Amino acid sequence: MSLPNLLAGCLIALHLLACQTEDDRPAFADLTTPQIQLNQVGYYPDQPVRFTFADTSAPARPVDFQPRTVYYVTDSTGDTTLVEGRLSDTLDWTTLAGVMAQTATADPLPVGTYRIFIPDVGYSPAFRVAEDVLHPAFIGSLxxxxxxxxxxxxxxxxxxxxxxAAGHPDTLARYHSSSGHTGGTFSSPGGWYDAGDFNKYIVNGAFPVGQLLALYEDVGDPAPDGSLNIPESGNxxxxxxxxxxxxxxxxLTMQDDDGGLYHKLTTLNFAGMVMPEEATEPRYAVGKSVTATFDFAGATAQAARVYRAYDAAYADRLLAAARRAWQWGLAHPDAFFRNxxxxxxxxxxxSNADDERAWAAAExxxxxxxxxxxxxxxxxxxNVRAGTGWNGYMANLAAFTLLRHPERVPxxxxxxxxxxxxxLADSLVQAIDRTAYYQPLQQFRWGSNSDVMNDAMLIAAAHRQHPRPEYVAAMRDCMNYVLGHNxxxxxxxxxxxxxxxxxxxHxxxxxxxxxAPVPGLLSGGPNTGQQDREDTRYKPGAAPMQSWADQTPSYASNEICLNWNAPFTYVAGFLGAYPLAR
Known part of the structure; x- marks a missing residue:
């Protein structure tokens, strides 16, 4: 063992001894500290390991922060020291993240499992380095x-x-008066529950479908038959x-005979915190809207292209439905939805359908x-843009599709x-390099984690056209943030x-x-709006990036949603499968 490694090993041994007595030896987990923050899922073998040391246990004050000098990369047990490195100068991240911090970036590591150790602080969570390091999370999100x-x-x-058990068969769904029908029922089974509730929404079904199909078009089939252990596996x-x-x-069941789309299929009010089969209130097709209709047209037109080899008759049905929706949207440009x-x-x-119309036209x-x-x-x-809310990203999907099919576009x-x-991608790369925790956001709204992932999708679109290592690094930084470097x-x-x-x-x-909660669901993330503050205990005076609470009532920061999972799935799949990303 080299002298630096020997010295580092001695420091670790002394630290362990300081924490132990003959009669009371702490479990290894007791030495793991949240003050060392990194991607807990792991890193690729060619990826530098970026991490942060920061104390979030109390409000950050520069006079209270005690900077450290060195860190060590150890094996998963902490017994063997592999690398010694130096931490950065102290960074003032109080405004956005509420911390004084030091960062470091270790050189890429061989395949294995590791920890970061900082003397007098402790160990990081264990993390993997592997060629397929994001694949389990990708499959989990699906x-x-x-x-x-x-x-x-x-x-x-x-x-x-x-x-x-099964819940909500929706074979006898009712028409709400806002749907344009009076009385009667229709059948609208299947689909995904939108979020932590049991309702189904066309706008927020079509958008994730478009993002998921974009990955299929960009990298090929990322989960072939037998990958997901679902009822259809083996077909x-x-x-x-x-x-x-x-x-x-x-x-497809939500399209009216005239081509328009019912905006959503829901109960009149949210169900309580019960299992699906216990929520038995009547469900209604509510309203029709131009935004839902154009979004449906975009998703089904794209699906018609993707599913052509899967099932040609199904593709024909999808395209016909998309055409009918397009015509209804043109005829009802002001049919905006309100509850x-x-x-x-x-x-x-x-109140603006331009993004949805552009996506439908592009597909x-x-x-x-x-x-x-x-x-x-x-x-x-x-109108392509970064850092926008969920209803602004449809225009991005339009641009991504047109760039994906240059043979069609002048x-x-x-x-x-x-x-x-x-x-825009270059501006995001610059923002990531200078922003706390190396992510692109300055504002943390409802579903901020999906904003991070949607910005990473935009970087991926630029990378497909202009492959650059800084784009790969930026996408990985976004994934690091969501997976623990926060x-x-x-x-x-x-x-x-x-x-x-x-x-x-949920x-x-x-x-x-x-x-443990249902796995593979992405929490919405920090939200300075705190719309649920009456029922949720947030950290007093929380900085924007700490405005998150792991509490069931926190629908504003800790709910899950289809359109939050989908961009995560895209980025994880893109980084794992797209040749130019590796």
Missing amino acids: RGLYYQRAGQSLPERHAGAYAR GKSDYLDEVKYELDWM PDDVSTGEYGD LFATTGEQEFYNDLQARPP REYLSRLDGLVET PNGVCYLTGFGTRSPQYIH RQSAADGID
Whole structure:
């Protein structure tokens, strides 16, 4: 052993001895500290290991922070020292993250399991270095969608401990007066529960479908038959497309005879924290909207392209439905949705359908090549942007699709889009390099973790056109943040990492009697709005990045949602599968 390693080993041994007596030797976990924050899932063998030392136990004051000098990379047991390095100068991250901090970036490590040790502080959680390091989390995020299936029991052979009875068959759903129908019922089974509640929404079903199908188009089949252990496994077709089809099949039932889409299928009010089969209030098709209709057109037109080889007749059905929706959207440009007075479930309201229309036009054009759709895109080009809320990313999907199919798009138009995406991606890379915890956000709103992942998707789009190592590093930094390199020291994907959310706002997880929540679901993340503050105990005076609470009532910071899982799935799948990303 070299002299530096010998000295480091001695320091670790002294630290351990200081923590022990002959009669009271602490468990190894007692030496693990949340003050060392890193990606708890792990790193690729060619990826530098970036981590932070910060004390979040009390409000940060510069005079209280005691900087350290060195760190050591050890094996998973802490017994063998492999690398010695120096921590950075002290960084003032109080405004955004609420911490004084030091960072370091260790050189890439060989395949194995490691910890970071800082004398007088402790050990980091263990982390892996592996060629497929993100694959389990990628698969987990897809399995999270399976656990959200409505109208279907989840048997133990597929769901394990999270097996449950079927809830919400939705074969006798009612028409709300806002739907344009009076009385009667219709059948609308299947689909995914949208979030922690049991309702189903077209806007927030179509958007995740588009993101998931984008990954399939960009990297090929990321979860072939047999990958996901779902009921369709073994049918000779892609498990990935099988799972997405479960949502698409439901979406098709929500199209009215005139081509418009009912905005959502819900109860009048949210159910209590019960299992799905115990929530038996009547469910209604509520409203029709131009945003839901254009989103449906975008998702089904894209799906028609993707599913052509899977099932040609199904692809034809999807494209016909997309065309009918497009025509309804053109005829009803002001049909914006607002909750009726007697409905209090999620609104997904929007007063501008430009983004949704651009996405629908882009997908229809990429699938058909018809001039009508390109003319509409020329008149209303997609407003690509970063750091926006969920309803602004549809325009990004439009741009990504057009860049993905350059054979369809005139060069001048394509060049403008390409330049815009590249410029935005470069600005995100710069923001990540200078922002606390090396992530792109300055504002933390509802679903901020999905904002981080959606920005990483934009960087991925630029990387597909202009492969650059700084794009890969930025996407990995975004993933690091979500998986544990944050001031809360939390891997926000349930069931992964050493410390993940235990009390997500999710009805099955609250009601099933199992201590751990349903795995593979992404917590929404810090939210300065704290709309649930009356029922949630946030850290007093929490900085924006610490405005998160692992408490079941915290729907504003700790709920899960389809459109939060989907961009995580995309980025994890892209980093693991796309050749130019490795």
